[in-house]
Amino acid sequence: MTVARTVELEGHIIDSGIMQQCFETVMEMGGNFDVEEFDVGRHKDAESYARLRIVADDEETLQSIVHELHQIGVNPTEPQDAQLEPAPEDQVVPTGFYSTTNHPTQIRVDGEWWDVEDMEMDCAVVVDRETGTATTKVLNAIDEDDLVVVGEAGIRVDPPERPRDGGGPFGFMQGGVSAERPSESLIAEVADAMQETKDEGGKILAVAGPALIHSGAGDALAALVREGYIDGLSAGNGFAVHDVERGMYGTSLGMDIETLEHPRKGHKHHIYAISEVIRSGSIPEAIEDGKIQEGVMYECVQNDVDYVLAGSIRDDGPLPDTISDTVEAQNAIREQAHEADMVLMMSTLLHSVAVGNCLPSTTKVVCVDINPATVTQLLDRGSAQAIGMVTDIGTFVPTLAENLLGDEAGEETGIYE
Template sequence: MYTREVRLSGHIIDSLILPNTLDLIMDMGGDFKILEFEVGKLKVDTSHAIIQVEAPNKILLGEILDELSEIGALVIEIKDVKLLRSENDKTLPADFYSTTHHPTQIRYNGEWVVVENIEMDCMIVVDSENERAFCEPIGRIRKGDLIVVGREGVQVLPPARPRGKQGVFEFMSSEASSEKPIKSIIANIASEIKEVKKRGGKIAIVSGPAVVHTGSGSILANMIKEGYIDLIFAGNALATHDIESALYGTSLGMDVITGEAVTRGHRNHIYAINEINKAGSIKAAVENGLLDNGIMYECVKNNIPFVLAGSIRDDGPLPDVITDVIEAQDEMRKHVHGVDMVIMISTMLHSIATGNMLPSHVKSICVDINPATVTKLSDRGSAQVVGIVTDVGTFLPVLYNELKSD
């Protein structure tokens, strides 16, 4: 039997890391011996275990160790990472390491180096001159880049689940369901938002046009104006219908106050795009007085950055929309690192895209009337997302009232 020892540390019982480790070893055809096991007795105490992993051949042992590294197990016999150079732009060496969204370190020249800008489904590129490591998507790989291959010398640190109550994020491992105490969950989210802002943190909103369609655009605009929101990710539709609402009082041709169809109102969003095109940009429309209220207006007036990523179905689009999807990804990446909380509202594709870019420590909430949206986020690996199945027209007013309460 071929053997290697691995170490587990942290809240390995409450987070199910220990049983998952043992199950994984057995399921893959290996065996184990627990050499040391120290259980934390108090809620603040961590536990530690040293496990000898056994397999009938080196290949299987390597495969088991590879999988264990994904859930936080650290091979005790630490070696430096293996590096190979990319032979061409956007190409990778064989057996390249593909990242998770958990905090990651690599062993380089005998020292642990933090991988910067961690993101799932990317590669680790090493700057040998400055002894730094970066997370890069395949599209950014350039000929000659030093790429981490294999899993030797890579340490993944998945978030632990401490013992005791964790507020709204106790729900993070539960399935999406409408049968939850929505009001109390929203109250807890409001408390989390206040706490994040109190310590100077940043909060991002990822939003679809349903915010405007349901008449809640003014609420989101107020949240921006009052300093709760620091960043907006959206598509052409949110901005277009927000501007349509600001200029004509409609969204998709429906009066946002009465909910009644307006005669020939279906043209209003095209009129809105045309007016912004004539102005040159959303910012120019604010500066010349054309646009004087709404979500995009408050973003401009309060210097809140926004990234509008286009899609194949866009009307127009507005001049501020980034129609090159890779360019839009890059622009989102410039802003997403350093965000402490993200609230994703009624937009499946933008929510999944943002979730894939987020490190696992970022507190995230996904609100959608369709449970499949929340489920897809979890299936794609964004297990840290709290899912709320409800209508955005219900969610935002309750959230705003909770934020305004003492």
């Protein structure tokens, strides 16, 4: 005896590969399907529609197939209201709770579809009938008696689709990860996308690793902060220490950025820099004391650009500004991520994945690293919208700044000397 369920998918399901992925998923998981209806869009703006009958040998297999299909935007034809159960206690969700994707999601409550706010992956969905809202919550934020969505009934997921013409401000970003595409032309297109984001009133978040400073690209990023192209910075203690050391001593990990030489006792500069900031009390106070007069952190403070420095077990110091509590750091990163319309991830695997986990799939992401594995891991973790550029960060950031600020502005900031 077999069991069956009817599902449907619509949109640019052919161009985006969703329909093929649907077929492959069903067959790989031991099911079969019948295409009951298939309407193909006849021009580039037209959407397609397909209705499928999924068949499996038992209910457990069928449910597993439907679960996987749901993650890519395949939904039941006869939706029911979402099942809601109260959380039994703080930080404890009901068994079988719905674990979110990072795609735009709706849930059906009392016969109406509600948009789920603050979308990010690996969360629960909590419903508040009094305010008429549904929102994501990480597990450690669950309160006792929160109404949590359980199962997968009454839930619709809408993954982003690839446009047929590859158009739009991010139309150039259709090639995944490549080290062979021309870097200069791609960087110019990233600059155009950033400019369009700013022109539309959007916010750009920079996620940066210490290699950015060590490669000599710090002045270029500082210039982008100063000129208003960066609205937030997400980094670790190491990035800030490198940058502060550069501002105080002209070195990064003891190496002179200009001459590439290692001055005597230069290896102690990073710990000296940390000590001086601790002595002042914080990075802003060290700037006020005149100890730091340039750099990315300097420009963030001077231009009221929000920054989050998340700590790790490896941190020297750490700086007073670094958030050492993991949960507190996650919450600060999450708040930044939810406000971003575009994210530049530059030479940092750990922070790129951390921020990527908090982003909805509608946020534009450019990940730049000399190691293609960084972008691959980001994609594997679920940030499928990320576009990778495999290039030297010391080339990328100054070239990006040149495209956005122009030669004259670049000369004034000294980033091309």
